[in-house]
Amino acid sequence: MKILRRKKKPRVLIVGANFGGLSAAKALPGSFRATVLDPWPYFEFLPNIHELVSRIKPPRDLRLSKRKIVEAAGHRFVQDRAATWRPEEKCVRTESGLEIPYDYAVCAVGGVSNFFNTPGAREIAFNFKSVENCHAIGKTLAAHMRSGKPCSLVIVGGGIEGVEALGEALRRYGDKPGIAVHLVEGRDRVLAFGPPGLHDAVVGGCRTMPAFFHMGTSVKRVAKNAVELSNGETITADMTIWTGGVKPLADLASWGLANESGQWAPVNEFLQSPMHPDIFVAGDSAGLKTPLGKQAYHAMDMGVCAAQNIIRLSKGGSPRKFKPSPKPTLVAFGALDAFLVADSITLAGPALSFAKEAVYQNAMHRFDPGWKPARAAHTAARLTRAGFNKTLSYALSPKDLIRLGNFRVIR
Ligand SMILES: Cc1cc2nc3c(=O)[nH]c(=O)nc-3n(C[C@H](O)[C@H](O)[C@H](O)COP(=O)(O)OP(=O)(O)OC[C@H]3O[C@@H](n4cnc5c(N)ncnc54)[C@H](O)[C@@H]3O)c2cc1C
Known part of the structure; x- marks a missing residue:
């Protein structure tokens, strides 16, 4: 038998x-x-968590249930x-x-976030690595601004995360009295992974804004109400955001x-x-x-x-080599600008932020575990909220709307 x-x-x-x-x-x-x-129970779309600083997106639009995604794929999730x-x-x-x-x-x-063993950084500064972190930043900043007291916000790090945080803080509060946003970067330019013109575009974009750049100096210590720099300067800090990259x-x-x-x-x-x-x-x-x-x-x-x-x-076969696909990097800079950095060209223009939004919407749609009509409904809801909030922000600031037509090549 x-x-x-x-x-x-x-x-x-x-x-x-x-x-x-x-x-x-x-x-x-x-x-x-x-x-x-x-x-952690939620898939988090980290590339757009900076939008929680201005509260243009709610936390729920950046999260999906990991268990549901895994179970929809026919597998087991263990939290x-x-x-x-x-x-x-x-x-x-x-x-x-x-x-x-x-x-x-x-x-x-x-x-994990790299605090470079800087005294006070882990304990006092706001981390910038999760929806929870950035939601806390958005809420605390809003409470500071509501109090009517002057607010000095220090952002440590001039990479993608730092510049995106700066852009969102200025989008929401750049025209409010009493705000000052400081950006500290150890290198001599922000967005140093791209061409030098990117730094000029960021700094130039902030000409009329209460933004202050502290370049070529590192943070020596983060204290409760101040950030001490290695060049001897001390910046008053009602809030400090740490974007020092990952290790x-x-x-x-x-x-x-x-x-x-x-x-x-x-x-x-x-x-x-x-x-x-x-x-x-x-x-x-x-x-x-x-x-x-x-x-x-x-x-x-x-x-x-x-x-x-x-x-x-x-199946007894041989593995294939991993070939990284050459995708461009998109950096949003609030309502002021956005950058697309590719191998051969770097473009700037606030309208490029819609490309970043499209990447986000597409990825959330693809990860969404719901059955087809539910997924479509979730995507429509996310699109409607994003469309409404961004349209409102442009309606309240006609200057930002005019800027949308401004495209440049950055060198
Ligand atoms: C603020 C910010 C902005 C960014 N912007 C962009 C962007 O514009 N474009 C872009 O392409 N990328 C961007 N990135 C980078 C991008 O988010 C990361 O490259 C991406 O998240 C890496 O994915 P991953 O799955 O390797 O790791 P992660 O997304 O970090 O996920 C790691 C997972 O492992 C889990 N884990 C950790 N330890 C354990 C353990 N011991 N046991 C079980 N699970 C564990 C964690 O809970 C987490 O869910 C950004 C990142 C940040 C923080």
Whole structure:
């Protein structure tokens, strides 16, 4: 008699469920038994959280349920944190003591804010890394402004996040009496990843605004009502926002995925950990041989590539190389301007902020787990709210409306 044995589904564990991890989960078919692990219940669209500073978007428009996304893809979501990883035994233990064995794993845990060991930064400054952080900034700033007292806001960091935070603060409060917004950057220009003209465009755009740039100096200490700079200057600070970029989680080293603390998890061209080829690393936590910008679109592409390579390996095939797609970087600067930085050209013009809005709307629509009509309704609601709030902001400021026609090439 012939006994039919059902083939066991390969077990995949995905640790970390935002851009990288969820893209991997969505790309894995039901023929895999995938478990997705993350302590935080919401997918968060981080590239647009600056809009919480001006409150032009509500927090709910930047979040989706991770459990629903994972379950809609036919997999299991466990709301818990990976505590210990034993790669030799192919097993992860969670904070609550759950042991999760796997055949293949994807590590997509992102990074953590880098405070550069600056005294007071972690304890006093507002972090800029989640919807919760930026919602708190928006609420606190609004309360300060309502109090009628002068408000000195210090933004540390002149990268994309710092410039976007500055733009939103000026969008909402730039014409209000008593506000001063200071931006501190260690390099001699903001948005240093692009051409030098970007710095001039940002500073020039603030000519008539209460914005002050402190370039080429770092922060020595963040105190309750002041920020001390290494050039000896002290800035009064009713609020300080920290946008110092990301650094690797210390866990990567303790899990055996990085050689030392402070290192991103090294990967080969297939996104496999060289130490443990059954573990793929996707998103910000991956340390590629040729470093890539820590960007959401790369994280999503890496998640899909990791999942496809797991499918190939499980069928006895060979993995394919990860090829980063050359997408331009979009930087919004409130109602003042927006920038599109591509390899060959950099464009400026406030209307480019609609391109950033379109990227956001499209990504939220794609991640939304609802059935088709529900997804369409959610997208329509997000579009209506964004359209209403932005139209209102332009209606209240005709100068901003006129600026929409202003396009330039930046060098
Ligand atoms: C303010 C801001 C603005 C940005 N703007 C842009 C932009 O304009 N364009 C762009 O492309 N990119 C932008 N980025 C970068 C982009 O958001 C990141 O590149 C992207 O989030 C990386 O995705 P990820 O999945 O690798 O990591 P993350 O999105 O950081 O997700 C990591 C996940 O891992 C989970 N996790 C962490 N530790 C554990 C653990 N031990 N166990 C289980 N789960 C864990 C976390 O809870 C989180 O859900 C911005 C980022 C910020 C903060």
